[in-house]
Amino acid sequence: MIAWMxxxxxxxxxxxxxxxxxxxAEIPMSERxxxxxxxxxxxxxxxxxxxxxxGMLSVLDGEALWKRxxxxxxxxxxxxxxxxxxxxxxxxxxxxxxxxAVNRPVNLEQRIxxxxxxxxxxxxxxxxxxxxLSLATFVxxxxxxxxxxxxxDENTRPFIDNGRAAFTRRQGQLNLSCAQCHDDNWSGRLAGxxxxxxxxTGYPIYRLEWQSVGSLQRRLRNCLTGLRAxxxxxxxxxxxxxxxxxxxxxxxxxxxxxxxRP
Amino acid sequence: xxxxxxxxxxPKAKRGEIxxxxxxxxxxxxxxxRPDATGQPIPRNIIKEFVCTxxxxxxxxxxxxxxxxxxxxxxxxxxxxxxxxxxxTWTGDNGFFATESVAITVE
Numbered sequence: 454m455i456a457w458m459x460x461x462x463x464x465x466x467x468x469x470x471x472x473x474x475x476x477x478a479e480i481p482m483s484e485r486x487x488x489x490x491x492x493x494x495x496x497x498x499x500x501x502x503x504x505x506x507x508g509m510l511s512v513l514d515g516e517a518l519w520k521r522x523x524x525x526x527x528x529x530x531x532x533x534x535x536x537x538x539x540x541x542x543x544x545x546x547x548x549x550x551x552x553x554a555v556n557r558p559v560n561l562e563q564r565i566x567x568x569x570x571x572x573x574x575x576x577x578x579x580x581x582x583x584x585x586l587s588l589a590t591f592v593x594x595x596x597x598x599x600x601x602x603x604x605x606d607e608n609t610r611p612f613i614d615n616g617r618a619a620f621t622r623r624q625g626q627l628n629l630s631c632a633q634c635h636d637d638n639w640s641g642r643l644a645g646x647x648x649x650x651x652x653x654t655g656y657p658i659y660r661l662e663w664q665s666v667g668s669l670q671r672r673l674r675n676c677l678t679g680l681r682a683x684x685x686x687x688x689x690x691x692x693x694x695x696x697x698x699x700x701x702x703x704x705x706x707x708x709x710x711x712x713x714r715p
Numbered sequence: 716x717x718x719x720x721x722x723x724x725x726p727k728a729k730r731g732e733i734x735x736x737x738x739x740x741x742x743x744x745x746x747x748x749r750p751d752a753t754g755q756p757i758p759r760n761i762i763k764e765f766v767c768t769x770x771x772x773x774x775x776x777x778x779x780x781x782x783x784x785x786x787x788x789x790x791x792x793x794x795x796x797x798x799x800x801x802x803x804t805w806t807g808d809n810g811f812f813a814t815e816s817v818a819i820t821v822e
Contacts, residue, residue, distance in 0.1 A: 664785035
């Protein structure tokens with residue numbers, strides 16, 4: 454109950470704030486900021502120090518899973534990819550990436566599950582399960598500091614455009630688009646909290662409100678619930694397209710996984 | 716899966732120096748006040764006590780309560796008197812027990 458009240462107030466305030474400002478275009482490259490820059494010194498210190506960052510617990514769990522054999526094939530991730538510190542460096546910064554197998558982009562969690570079903574012949578992990586998040590956090594950690602660089606080519610462009618359309622489309626009972634807050638009003642505040650630019654630089658994140666790590670899709674569904682819009686299921690193509698657009702929008706910004714956010 | 720802990724103790728210190736000790740342990744710290752999807756209360760499952768000893772001498776003790784966050788982080792200071800081992804233990808509900816030790820060299 455406690456967690457719900459501020460959300461209700463935030464969206465009500467959003468309706469008022471956004472109605473009074475004219476729409477402006479995408480954020481210029483030079484003005485882009487990670488959510489990190491909107492945080493207070495305590496939260497920054499928590500993210501900066503590996504022994505204080507609770508996301509690192511997930512990285513350790515992921516490292517153990519990386520080495521564990523699984524499935525009918527009896528293979529571990531390490532059997533094919535060996536040392537993640539070299540083989541996975543920069544990989545998470547390129548996701549969501551186009552997969553010819555399904556003829557559309559897949560996010561990192563989906564790619565891990567494809568490996569699980571095809572190579573390890575194991576059951577895929579459920580979305581937002583501890584194991585899937587741990588592996589994604591561990592793989593993501595190997596890209597810390599690397600610039601975000603999702604492919605922008607003839608394969609991915611239609612899906613980036615889909616994501617942009619979703620970002621700028623008014624939806625929900627509040628009839629707001631993502632862009633009205635995160636492009637037009639990111640320097641403002643809602644109910645005391647800063648409105649950020651929605652740059653997905655550190656996923657999976659350790660969110661203090663969640664008391665756990667969570668994926669970008671979980672975060673997107675939070676915002677959609679706040680708009681009182683219908684949330685697509687975890688793993689839905691619409692959410693992957695939106696993820697892809699957001700990563701494209703944050704192109705060149707350094708990865709922070711596992712980031713800490715309030 | 717066993718609990719994972721992250722410990723930050725300076726490996727070396729000067730005699731008499733005040734050193735910072737930081738610890739983070741994975742634990743869900745379930746309050747006991749939340750219902751599950753069927754409306755049944757989820758039983759409490761928390762860490763109840765944290766103790767730090769320095770060469771066997773207790774230097775810090777804390778009681779934990781249901782209102783504390785998941786994955787509790789504890790930071791405190793002590794005086795580095797001698798080389799040896801700093802040991803931390805966490806005990807809690809359902810027989811939870813975890814311990815971690817780190818060495819420190821005092822010059």
